[in-house]
Amino acid sequence: MTQTTETELPHWPPVNPARSPFALIDDAERQPLAERAVTRVQLPTGATAWLVTRHTEVRQLLRHPGFSSDLLRPGFPLLRPLPPDVTSNSQGAFIRMDGAAHLRLRRMLTAEFMIKNVQRIEPLIHQTVADALADLAAAGSPADLVSTFALPLPSKVICHLLGVPYADHDFFQSRSRLLLDRRAPAEQFQHAAQELREYLRSLIDAKRARPDDADDLLSRLIRERVEPGELDVDELGGMALLLLIAGHETTANMLGLSVLLLTRHREQWAILRDRPDLAPGLVDELLRYLSIVRNGLFRLATEDVEIGGRLIRAGEGAIALLSLANRDPGVFDDPDEFDPYRQAHQHLAFGFGVHQCIGQPLARAELRMALVELARRFPDLRVAADPQELSTRDTSIVFGLDALPVTW
Ligand code: HEM
Incomplete structure (x- = not known):
């Protein structure tokens, strides 16, 4: 990032990728941002926005009704220009909707992802973990943990839940990766979004043409919401697309990075095996420390709002930087240290406010079961590469590793 002067603002996202996958931002670029709660930054589109970096202010921003998530509103802070016919591609994707319209769709899913429902599907997650472990063992040492374990596991679970x-998987994984890459050319982005939409639409049409009592989420939403006329098929397609993308890239990236981090210190890997009761707390510390949504959450002010002593005016963009809020020294002691015994539940890795991640009970259960079983089955698992040499997804909305070579 260039230095702050009267005319030149810090760039967001940072210009230089952090040297270690565990450093959220290059140290020199982090320094000026950490000094203030709110900093004006320049986006790749040339527009400016307010970057909010502290825990209290990030929560304030994310729960304030004066900020919109709707990227179609004029002035919305963007990392890349919008493709021309984005309107038709965003229907049903309630992560980008506000107020009653957002709540209407979110509420159709809330019960599905509640803790007690996730507990009901724990046997399915367990079996999927066992299968993925068997695949890893069959691949033989050395193997790539990302393609043989970290990605297939959440992908199989969300496919099973949705009925996809x-x-x-090769088709939808490659397209969703492209949609998350902020450097993807507009035409490719557009094409991938359209292909995924069409794929899900024909899946939904096929399910409607053969009504049965299938118990997957899409079939249930068709029976209970679409057929009675409460939900449009295009909206259902958008919801399915959102869940499919959000449901596997995030957890997969967390798994790869978690294994990289935990296997560097054998005692931390052993904790998982010997003290599985500590795993839920450990997972929260991993979520805090790794903070994979590293570009932050983007919003547009729809009224004048004061955050951290700054007036953010209606029409200006604001970015809630979850990653630095998760390393706020006012909330977490020694925030740059990974501490498996830390009580990290105040972290903001799943966001905050009305859009807070709906899939968090599922993500937590997958991470906990996958890491505990992996440490039990492969107590000698080691990463066969220097962390600095690993290829990282620096231009993705969700940070992660492209591959993780492991031996045992
Ligand atoms: C470790 C894994 C995950 C992380 C770190 C994560 C992170 C997040 C964050 C930060 C948001 C807030 C977005 C915003 O406010 O603009 C969010 C929303 C969302 N997440 Fe997740 N997520 C994870 C896993 C999942 C899973 C497994 C699912 C699938 C069921 C999921 C589905 C969603 C949905 C549907 C939303 C939109 C909620 C709304 O707008 O009301 N996520 N997630």
Whole structure:
């Protein structure tokens, strides 16, 4: 990042990738941002926005009704220009909707992802973890943990829940990766979004044409919401797309980075094996420390709002930087230290406010079960590369590793 002067603002996202996958931002670029709660930054589109970096102010921003998530509003802070016919591609994707329209769709899913429902599907997650471990063992040492374990596991679980055939995973994984890459050319982005929409639309049409009592989420939403006329099929397609993308890239990236971090210190890997009761707390500390949504959450002010002593005016963009809020020294002691015994539950890795991640009970259960079983089955698991040499997803909305070579 260039230095702050009267005319030149810090760039966001940072210009230089952090040297270690565990450093959120290059130290020199982090310094000026950490000094203030709110900093004006320049985006790749040339527009400016307010970057909010502290825990209290990030929560304030994310729960304030005067900020919109709707990227179609004029002036919304963007990392890349909008593709021309984005309107038709965003229907049903309630992560980008506000107020009653957002709540209407979110409420159709809330019960599905509640803790007690996730507990009900724990046997399915367990079995999927066991299968993924068997695949890893069969691949033989050395193997790539990302493609043989970290990605297939959450992908199979979300496919099963939604009723999407996992056999099509190469198709939807490559397209969703492209949609998350902020440097993807507009035409490719557009094309990938359209292909995924069409794929899900024909899946929904096929389910409607053969009504049965299938117990997957899409079939249930068709029976209970679409057929009675409460939900449009295009909206259902958008919801399915959101869940499919959010449901696997995030957890997969967390798994890869978590294994990289934990296997560097054998005692931390052993904690998982010997003290699985500590795993839920450990997972929260991993979420805090790794903070994979590293570009932050983007909003547009729809009224004048004061945050951290700064007046953010209606029409200006604001970015809630979860990653630095999760390393706020006012909330977490020695925030740059990974401490498996820390009580980290105040972290903001799942966001905050009305859009807070709906899938968090599922993500937590997947991470806990996958890491405990991996440490039990492979107590000698080691990463066969220097962390600095690993290829990282620096231009993705969700940070992660492209591959993680492991031996045992
Ligand atoms: C470790 C894994 C995960 C992380 C770190 C994560 C992170 C987040 C964050 C930060 C948000 C807030 C977005 C915003 O306010 O603009 C969010 C929303 C969301 N997440 Fe997750 N997520 C994870 C896993 C999942 C899973 C497994 C699912 C699938 C069920 C999921 C589905 C969603 C949905 C549907 C929303 C939108 C909620 C709304 O707008 O009301 N996420 N997630």
